Amino acid sequence: MTGVPVLLDAGALTIRRRRRTVLSGVALTVDPGRAIHVAGPNRSGKTSLLRVLAGLAAPRAGTLRRHAACAFVPEKVRLAPALRCGEWLRAMRALRGLTATDWDAATGASGLDPAVLDRPAATLSRGMLQRVALLEALQAGCPLLLLDEPFSGLDDDGRASLAAQVAERLEAGAAVLLTDHSGSAAGRVALTDVLRLRDGAAHRAGVPRAATPRTIAAPDAAVTVRAIHADGRAFERTVPAPASDDLLRAPRRGLARGGPVMTARLRYLTLTAARTRAALPPSRPRCSS
Amino acid sequence: MIGVYAYRDNDPGSSFGVTSLMACRLAAWAVGAVLAGEPDAQSDMATTALGGRGARAGLEVMLVLAVAALLTVVFLAYPLGLVALGVGDEFDPAVRAGDVVAAGLGHLSCATLGGAVGVLFAPPRLTRRATAIAAVIAALLALVAVSAAVGPVGGPVAFAQAETDAPAGTVTGAVLVACARCLVLAGALVAAATRWAERSG
Numbered sequence: 001m002t003g004v005p006v007l008l009d010a011g012a013l014t015i016r017r018r019r020r021t022v023l024s025g026v027a028l029t030v031d032p033g034r035a036i037h038v039a040g041p042n043r044s045g046k047t048s049l050l051r052v053l054a055g056l057a058a059p060r061a062g063t064l065r066r067h068a069a070c071a072f073v074p075e076k077v078r079l080a081p082a083l084r085c086g087e088w089l090r091a092m093r094a095l096r097g098l099t100a101t102d103w104d105a106a107t108g109a110s111g112l113d114p115a116v117l118d119r120p121a122a123t124l125s126r127g128m129l130q131r132v133a134l135l136e137a138l139q140a141g142c143p144l145l146l147l148d149e150p151f152s153g154l155d156d157d158g159r160a161s162l163a164a165q166v167a168e169r170l171e172a173g174a175a176v177l178l179t180d181h182s183g184s185a186a187g188r189v190a191l192t193d194v195l196r197l198r199d200g201a202a203h204r205a206g207v208p209r210a211a212t213p214r215t216i217a218a219p220d221a222a223v224t225v226r227a228i229h230a231d232g233r234a235f236e237r238t239v240p241a242p243a244s245d246d247l248l249r250a251p252r253r254g255l256a257r258g259g260p261v262m263t264a265r266l267r268y269l270t271l272t273a274a275r276t277r278a279a280l281p282p283s284r285p286r287c288s289s
Numbered sequence: 290m291i292g293v294y295a296y297r298d299n300d301p302g303s304s305f306g307v308t309s310l311m312a313c314r315l316a317a318w319a320v321g322a323v324l325a326g327e328p329d330a331q332s333d334m335a336t337t338a339l340g341g342r343g344a345r346a347g348l349e350v351m352l353v354l355a356v357a358a359l360l361t362v363v364f365l366a367y368p369l370g371l372v373a374l375g376v377g378d379e380f381d382p383a384v385r386a387g388d389v390v391a392a393g394l395g396h397l398s399c400a401t402l403g404g405a406v407g408v409l410f411a412p413p414r415l416t417r418r419a420t421a422i423a424a425v426i427a428a429l430l431a432l433v434a435v436s437a438a439v440g441p442v443g444g445p446v447a448f449a450q451a452e453t454d455a456p457a458g459t460v461t462g463a464v465l466v467a468c469a470r471c472l473v474l475a476g477a478l479v480a481a482a483t484r485w486a487e488r489s490g
């Protein structure tokens with residue numbers, strides 16, 4: 001692994017929550033491109049671990065070094081009721097020291113109605129707030145994403161959009177640590193590791209085969225999807241194979257992910273998907289779909 | 290403040306001493322209210338974006354200083370504005386530059402200390418609003434007790450006493466010591482607040 005920058009390095013962490021020692025002896029190294037599922041029963045310390053890794057709480061013992069900026073999205077996203085989403089997104093961008101971005105385009109590309117930017121947080125549902133917060137985290141370009149139950153509260157389109165965006169970030173070299181009680185991540189995100197928390201300890205393991213996305217041809221394969229509007233407009237997008245299922249499903253629900261074509265204007269959509277075979281190692285068998 | 294200056298022929302030192310104590314309490318309330326008004330999740334995301342609790346403390350210090358500066362301007366501008374407009378005889382003897390400098394330093398340092406008290410008892414350290422309010426009141430009362438015990442280095446009350454005792458138009462050493470003590474205490478409280486947040490967060 002020489003030459004590969006480590007994003008996060010933790011050793012012998014002891015984590016306490018109030019007067020209870022939640023975890024002890026946690027060692028964790030996060031490399032770019034890893035998607036780590038932090039799993040475990042209730043009160044096993046998943047959220048506490050993410051909060052420590054995010055810098056929100058200090059471990060009682062052990063070492064923790066973050067070598068890259070990180071973004072954290074809690075399970076229950078709440079914003080100040082009067083705060084407009086656009087204002088919050090711009091403020092977060094400023095806090096990160098990033099230049100301004102076109103949030104209208106970003107929200108449209110993620111399947112959200114750009115009108116959401118002008119709405120106060122109090123008028124948005126939990127799911128919508130979650131999508132806005134996830135959009136902010138994913139657009140920040142942070143190499144380290146810490147997502148606490150990111151799929152909970154999202155509808156199918158939201159989950160598909162999130163999976164596609166996470167796949168893009170993984171492709172770009174980011175690493176993701178996420179908790180997921182709903183089981184939604186297993187079929188949508190190309191998880192590489194499971195960090196299982198049990199009885200105050202953490203055990204890292206590979207991802208069971210059944211938990212990988214169904215249509216994966218190879219972890220590094222890519223899929224090009226072309227959506228063609230009835231009036232001839234089209235968009236084309238190449239995504240990692242793990243995200244292709246969601247990308248393919250989304251337009252059928254009337255929502256074109258990541259493209260310039262807005263949902264409300266779609267009347268007819270044809271879809272073609274061509275696997276870029278050059279990216280497929282010939283020796284690797286295809287998982288059943 | 291209106292009550293203070295409703296009277297005429299006020300002594301500048303003691304008047305500014307009283308309003309500096311008000312600035313301390315008002316800053317504690319204002320900073321606490323701002324921080325408590327930010328939902329936990331929003332605070333967590335912002336803190337992570339900043340880079341952790343240490344960076345968040347920097348943002349909170351900026352908030353405290355902004356509130357302190359605003360209160361200082363208000364508490365000085367009101368009486369001085371009345372004097373400038375010739376509305377009644379607010380001060381006797383007349384305010385001199387030294388009084389204004391001492392008052393500016395005192396209000397700024399006392400309000401900074403009050404703001405730091407507000408930070409100390411704001412979420413995520415104390416999440417119950419009633420507990421936080423009680424803690425702020427207790428801390429402000431403790432500052433009075435501390436002042437009585439240790440004299441000129443005792444914080445806002447010490448400043449008020451020093452400012453009251455100072456000759457008209459001068460910035461005495463006791464005033465400067467009291468101001469410095471307030472700022473040192475404020476720094477210690479912010480550091481303690483950061484440590485507390487790391488443990489409770």
